[in-house]
Amino acid sequence: MTANVGIVIVSHSAEVARGTADMVRQMVGDEVPLAFCGGDPGGGLGTNVESIMSAIDQAWSDKGVAILVDLGGAETNSEMAIEMQPPERQGRIVVCNAPIVEGAVMAATEASGGAALDDVKRTAEELYPG
């Protein structure tokens, strides 16, 4: 099993998603499972449940997965993707209420030390409380 919580980045923009993932990789490193998705197949803006489910699979860890989202549909589609997961994964995937870029770096830093999913989520949300 992977020792660290995984991070999934879900943006409406493929470039924001990729750039956020780049920041996590360069600032934090490779020890955290990481996946990202964003944009629609035609190159426009959007999010979809299938891509999010695929990203969850890529970043899956037995310690769980923390999802960072940008706006509206990214959050609701992430919640739908979580609902469609098999029962054994339910409760081990959370959406963080945090800004996508900063939250991803904070969450990954916490996750890199082997922290539990609750601690990873709390750290992401601690940056801008409320």
Added chain:
Amino acid sequence: MSTPNASGNVLLTHAVGLHARPSVKLTKLAKTFGASIDIAPGPDGPWIDAKSIVRVMGAKVPQGAYLHFRAVGQDAAAAVAALIGLVERDFDDTPADAASG
């Protein structure tokens, strides 16, 4: 027998101070030790948990400050030595990293 403890300080020479990347490196290194570790921008505090990325980054310790460390736990001395070493090596940054913060 009392729990080992250690302390030390080091001049923060990094060009942008304790900003994003240095904070991540310091926090990650601190997390590799079992000891509880605090850092402060001066000898009188305020002391913050070196393993909390949000607090370390939020402290915004500037270049030229002396970064103070204190640790309690079996590996306290090793933890303080390692963290001081990281700061002394300028967080292992490349010059390009240092310029962009």
